[in-house]
Amino acid sequence: STSFDFDNDSHRRFDPLRNTWVLCSPHRTNRPWQGQQEKPSTTTLPTYGSECYLCPGNMRAQGDRNPVYDSTYVFENDFAAVKVEQPDFPLTQPNQEDIEAGDKSSLLLRAEGVRGKCYVICFNPAHNTTLAELLAHALLPVISAWKSIYSSLAQRAAQGEPFRYVQIFENKGDTMGCSNPHPHGQVWCTDSIPTEPSTELTNMTAYKTQHGTCLLCDYAALESSAEGKPRVVLENEDWIVVCEWWATWPFQTLLLPKRHIPSLLDLTEEETASFADILSRLTCRYDNLFETSFPYSMGIHQAPLKGKGTACEEDGCDIAHLHVHFYPPLLRSATVRKFLVGFEMMGEVQRDLTPEMAAARLRACDEVHYKNKVV
Amino acid sequence: STSFDFDNDSHRRFDPLRNTWVLCSPHRTNRPWQGQQEKPSTTTLPTYGSECYLCPGNMRAQGDRNPVYDSTYVFENDFAAVKVEQPDFPLTQPNQEDIEAGDKSSLLLRAEGVRGKCYVICFNPAHNTTLAELLAHALLPVISAWKSIYSSLAQRAAQGEPFRYVQIFENKGDTMGCSNPHPHGQVWCTDSIPTEPSTELTNMTAYKTQHGTCLLCDYAALESSAEGKPRVVLENEDWIVVCEWWATWPFQTLLLPKRHIPSLLDLTEEETASFADILSRLTCRYDNLFETSFPYSMGIHQAPLKGKGTACEEDGCDIAHLHVHFYPPLLRSATVRKFLVGFEMMGEVQRDLTPEMAAARLRACDEVHYKNKVV
Ligand SMILES: O=P(O)(O)O[C@H]1O[C@H](CO)[C@@H](O)[C@H](O)[C@H]1O
Numbered sequence: 028s029t030s031f032d033f034d035n036d037s038h039r040r041f042d043p044l045r046n047t048w049v050l051c052s053p054h055r056t057n058r059p060w061q062g063q064q065e066k067p068s069t070t071t072l073p074t075y076g077s078e079c080y081l082c083p084g085n086m087r088a089q090g091d092r093n094p095v096y097d098s099t100y101v102f103e104n105d106f107a108a109v110k111v112e113q114p115d116f117p118l119t120q121p122n123q124e125d126i127e128a129g130d131k132s133s134l135l136l137r138a139e140g141v142r143g144k145c146y147v148i149c150f151n152p153a154h155n156t157t158l159a160e161l162l163a164h165a166l167l168p169v170i171s172a173w174k175s176i177y178s179s180l181a182q183r184a185a186q187g188e189p190f191r192y193v194q195i196f197e198n199k200g201d202t203m204g205c206s207n208p209h210p211h212g213q214v215w216c217t218d219s220i221p222t223e224p225s226t227e228l229t230n231m232t233a234y235k236t237q238h239g240t241c242l243l244c245d246y247a248a249l250e251s252s253a254e255g256k257p258r259v260v261l262e263n264e265d266w267i268v269v270c271e272w273w274a275t276w277p278f279q280t281l282l283l284p285k286r287h288i289p290s291l292l293d294l295t296e297e298e299t300a301s302f303a304d305i306l307s308r309l310t311c312r313y314d315n316l317f318e319t320s321f322p323y324s325m326g327i328h329q330a331p332l333k334g335k336g337t338a339c340e341e342d343g344c345d346i347a348h349l350h351v352h353f354y355p356p357l358l359r360s361a362t363v364r365k366f367l368v369g370f371e372m373m374g375e376v377q378r379d380l381t382p383e384m385a386a387a388r389l390r391a392c393d394e395v396h397y398k399n400k401v402v
Numbered sequence: 403s404t405s406f407d408f409d410n411d412s413h414r415r416f417d418p419l420r421n422t423w424v425l426c427s428p429h430r431t432n433r434p435w436q437g438q439q440e441k442p443s444t445t446t447l448p449t450y451g452s453e454c455y456l457c458p459g460n461m462r463a464q465g466d467r468n469p470v471y472d473s474t475y476v477f478e479n480d481f482a483a484v485k486v487e488q489p490d491f492p493l494t495q496p497n498q499e500d501i502e503a504g505d506k507s508s509l510l511l512r513a514e515g516v517r518g519k520c521y522v523i524c525f526n527p528a529h530n531t532t533l534a535e536l537l538a539h540a541l542l543p544v545i546s547a548w549k550s551i552y553s554s555l556a557q558r559a560a561q562g563e564p565f566r567y568v569q570i571f572e573n574k575g576d577t578m579g580c581s582n583p584h585p586h587g588q589v590w591c592t593d594s595i596p597t598e599p600s601t602e603l604t605n606m607t608a609y610k611t612q613h614g615t616c617l618l619c620d621y622a623a624l625e626s627s628a629e630g631k632p633r634v635v636l637e638n639e640d641w642i643v644v645c646e647w648w649a650t651w652p653f654q655t656l657l658l659p660k661r662h663i664p665s666l667l668d669l670t671e672e673e674t675a676s677f678a679d680i681l682s683r684l685t686c687r688y689d690n691l692f693e694t695s696f697p698y699s700m701g702i703h704q705a706p707l708k709g710k711g712t713a714c715e716e717d718g719c720d721i722a723h724l725h726v727h728f729y730p731p732l733l734r735s736a737t738v739r740k741f742l743v744g745f746e747m748m749g750e751v752q753r754d755l756t757p758e759m760a761a762a763r764l765r766a767c768d769e770v771h772y773k774n775k776v777v
């Protein structure tokens with residue numbers, strides 16, 4: 028009998044961060060695609076969009092006007108999903124008496140109020156650029172904005188304000204629900220730890236208890252020393268980018284520091300510069316893969332905020348290992364995406380090409396943006 | 403101070419089936435939408451499509467020809483994600499010696515081979531119909547096909563073949579990655595229980611251990627006896643459809659039998675007929691909501707298959723409570739969908755309108771299909 032072939036035989040891989048599985052069916056990359064095609068990205072945007080509510084000097088939907096900013100610009104989201112001003116609603120607790128009397132609503136209809144704040148970050152004044160087209164030094168003000176939002180919320184949390192987790196993310200491209208091409212990201216801060224980072228922290232805590240080490244420190248070391256580094260896309264002194272073993276989306280990557288860094292505030296100046304470097308190189312490779320403005324959602328996971336007077340251990344701050352997830356939907360070209368639908372929603376997430384195949388494709392991409400190539 | 407208003411204030415609701423949370427920001431329904439618009443569904447398809455690989459009598463992609471079927475027709479997927487014929491690959495086990503010697507790969511790069519079978523079910527010979535447009539009696543052959551696939555795989559599993567879970571699902575509409583409008587669904591059977599049903603079974607087992615009852619029996623009873631039935635969309639003697647308390651997608655519903663029924667094979671003849679009735683009425687209301695062929699992914703969760711010689715308890719078969727999930731993406735109209743992206747992927751799933759608002763909208767829909775209305 029022949030031996031198992033990861034490039035051809037169906038298998039599932041375990042995701043230790045989320046305690047779930049991913050079904051991988053590599054032979055399926057051969058199937059023809061007759062379904063929906065995405066619109067390829069527009070390449071003819073002006074530097075300034077007179078109708079854009081994010082451009083410098085323009086009026087926003089609720090009547091505020093942007094300053095004529097010349098670097099990165101942050102404002103509070105005009106349509107915030109969470110706000111600070113609302114009545115209290117503490118978590119529904121199961122009521123033993125009711126339950127015994129046959130009323131299970133306290134058990135099955137649980138809720139809690141959520142307070143918080145939402146920000147929008149315009150990465151750059153130019154309407155027609157993206158992180159992928161900016162050079163590393165132009166990403167420094169973006170990282171700096173992320174740091175200062177995190178730091179000011181951390182200070183307010185320490186004084187007792189209702190802030191517990193800072194979720195930084197970017198939706199890039201129509202396909203990812205982005206409604207304005209002006210380069211921007213968001214920050215949603217909530218008074219509870221959202222499901223995803225909370226699950227990760229739970230699994231990282233269990234790993235640490237069992238093995239005494241940090242899951243992501245171990246994982247970064249494993250990938251950067253693996254023979255042939257099959258899942259590594261790129262590396263610099265401080266950071267590594269991998270198509271992780273358990274990646275779900277076709278070209279999903281995980282960007283993480285090699286040493287244990289809980290949050291953005293723990294980065295040295297050198298690590299900040301090398302973070303800008305690797306972010307810029309990764310996003311540029313993404314654009315070059317299909318010569319299109321590559322859509323994705325990206326998000327930063329890091330330490331929760333410490334509450335007033337609580338210790339770091341209670342808050343899981345030292346368990347956290349800063350990392351960035353990139354979830355891009357494209358599969359075959361600028362117009363053919365992967366759909367995570369039926370089986371993926373109801374059964375288990377499923378991918379066609381293996382993470383090793385994806386990493387090889389991304390390693391083969393150039394680091395000069397295709398739009399800037401002299402032909 | 404005013405009191406907490408679930409129709410206006412941000413809160414999160416607990417999903418006891420998946421042990422996760424959903425952020426609900428009802429005030430956000432007011433925000434303008436300037437992003438991607440979906441193509442509304444085509445309404446001018448012929449009854450027979452000469453190019454359609456699912457129509458009766460036509461040739462499929464790999465060269466097989468469909469019979470001239472006149473009811474529901476099942477065949478094995480020509481591009482199956484899982485197959486029976488492949489080498490063994492048992493689950494990677496953590497190797498204590500390696501781990502102590504510093505090699506964590508057995509811990510962090512875990513995988514197992516997955517065997518199984520994939521089927522396609524053509525619901526009806528007509529190229530231009532859908533479950534929503536078919537009347538209840540025309541859904542009986544569909545339910546019957548689901549039953550016979552489940553039953554034949556169950557028999558083969560009992561004889562030791564590598565089948566453990568039967569995932570029945572339908573992707574409807576371009577937006578949901580469906581590449582052919584011919585009414586059809588799929589069945590993927592695997593030799594392990596996929597992540598989603600496995601998570602549900604774990605949580606249902608924990609609930610039963612703690613409270614002595616079935617989570618979904620309790621939930622069906624709670625919703626059908628709640629004052630004003632705010633989350634009930636429709637009901638018949640045997641079944642209930644709710645926009646569940648913890649629903650993620652804007653018009654997500656959960657369809658379940660009121661009594662404890664582990665699998666499709668446990669339905670009486672009456673329950674089968676009332677299942678067809680409620681399926682047809684629900685999908686028709688969905689189409690009427692925005693007067694469009696309403697896209698969704700739907701999936702059936704039920705009992706895992708019993709292995710050779712194992713007892714039912716070991717296999718979780720009696721814990722399972724048959725139910726159908728509908729995950730439709732549309733939010734505001736035939737062309738504006740909800741994107742579960744950035745915050746939803748990285749933080750926590752988020753919805754705008756509450757499940758109670760969604761249920762009220764669906765209750766207000768007619769049960770005569772808009773295309774069949776005499777004006
Ligand atoms: O099998 P189909 O219909 O070609 O493909 C569709 O459903 C599958 C199962 O949910 C998904 O994996 C695919 O991404 C989707 O496009």
Ligand SMILES: O=P(O)(O)O[C@H]1O[C@H](CO)[C@@H](O)[C@H](O)[C@H]1O
Nearest residue numbers: 204206740741742743744745746
């Ligand atoms: O806030 P935006 O950019 O208008 O909206 C986008 O991002 C949000 C956060 O991921 C999502 O909830 C929306 O569905 C999406 O369209």
